[in-house]
Amino acid sequence: MKTRCSLIFSIALVILLALTACIPLWSGPGSAPYQQPYGPGGMMGPGGMGGGMMGSSGGMMGGQGGMMGGMGGTYNPNARPISIDQAANAAKLYINAYGGDLELKEVMEFAWNFYAEVEEKSTGVHAMELLVDKYTGQVSPEMGPNMMWNAKYGMMASYGVTAAPTANMPVKAPQAKELARQFLNTNLPGVTVDEADTFYGYYTLHTMKGGQIEGMLSVNGYTGAVWYHTWHGPFITMKELD
Template sequence: MMGNYGSQGNGMMGYGGGFGNGGGMMGYSDGSGMMGYGGYGAGNGMGGMMGYGAGNGAACGMDDSYSSPGYSTSADPITIKEAKTAVEQYLESTGNPDLELAEIMEFSNHFYAGVKEKSTDIHAFELIVNKYTGAISPEMGPNMMWNTKYGHMARGVTGTQEPTVTEEQAIAYAQAYLDRVMPGTTVDEHADRFYGYYTIHTIEDGRIAGMLSVNIYTGAVWYHNWHGGFVDMLEVE
């Protein structure tokens, strides 16, 4: 089931429904929070590609099992508009009026949603929507491991700590990384700031291909290799 916010401050949501081992909310009493999550049938194994950072740290990758397992390719997926509605309903259920949907994207493996805070215009966290059930889960990777306010590692970390890597530096680090491992791929000119990292779209042949994140304190680069191919993006008003 969906977890709620902790009793104080920034307790993070749990997600579940449709993913086998639905995780709940583990909010801490001091206001920091931990992201609970539903277990995917095929697992979210660490491993796969090991990249390298363009800044002061190393990037790490994950395998491609972060998809929508257990469904035939002949099954009817939900639409991107339905995924948008599911995320908006989820955000309403959290009881936090400061959260709003920032973007919704469709990839071959699932839908991706970015959520931001209205009051700060800083992005809060990233979500994955199952293409066949509409179930919502936190995105793996930087969203869970680098997010200093809403993520798995948030306990004891000050979410408002000033970044040491600027948006311009993050874009430069990201491009240097792509030049080494994905020649010909470029980064978007804009980076979305989250608590602890930036997320940036990657571009191939003039269109969005994927995304990566850059740690806001170390400059480490983490490519999101679990989405699959880019399909579509829906304008969010």
């Protein structure tokens, strides 16, 4: 038992250190200035640090050949991206493995990947966030809050480290929205925030600019820490499902 706990702690610590080294967290006004991390050559953009550690090809958590991805390999430069409907179908097939209580609520297309949001039918609580590779259609759990903060479907839950998961958290949805607003005012002036979607352990909110979706961020339901999703790239379109 002691050996198992030590192994779990070691795995969690390594991944946590890796993620926090790459992704900006914010705990309130007065934090260090935010630096835009995505874009060509940026920390999470093509050619940047994220291209090796969390990118689509060969990265530590990438979809192709990474530590948590599938088979190795590189993209065909002439390959064409899949459609948003194909991405939705891939996400539906993925969640079928969890039984019949999960349903796909929305799919968003960004420049670098598709994002899918999954909800529990029985509770109405959002269950997990997924990424779909734009060229292969491979589905994987989204990195960041979905892995590290998700008390029911994330990494800590899979190792049996967390207590009974709940969506009733000390930080309520209105407070999470206000914390997100403060983060954006400090770090991305001109960007606003939409309503909060409740997950087990955190909230995810769309960020808006000029009345259009700009990206998204998450707020921890226990600490209030803000985690901006830097791995999507510019928003293209979205599809909501009934």
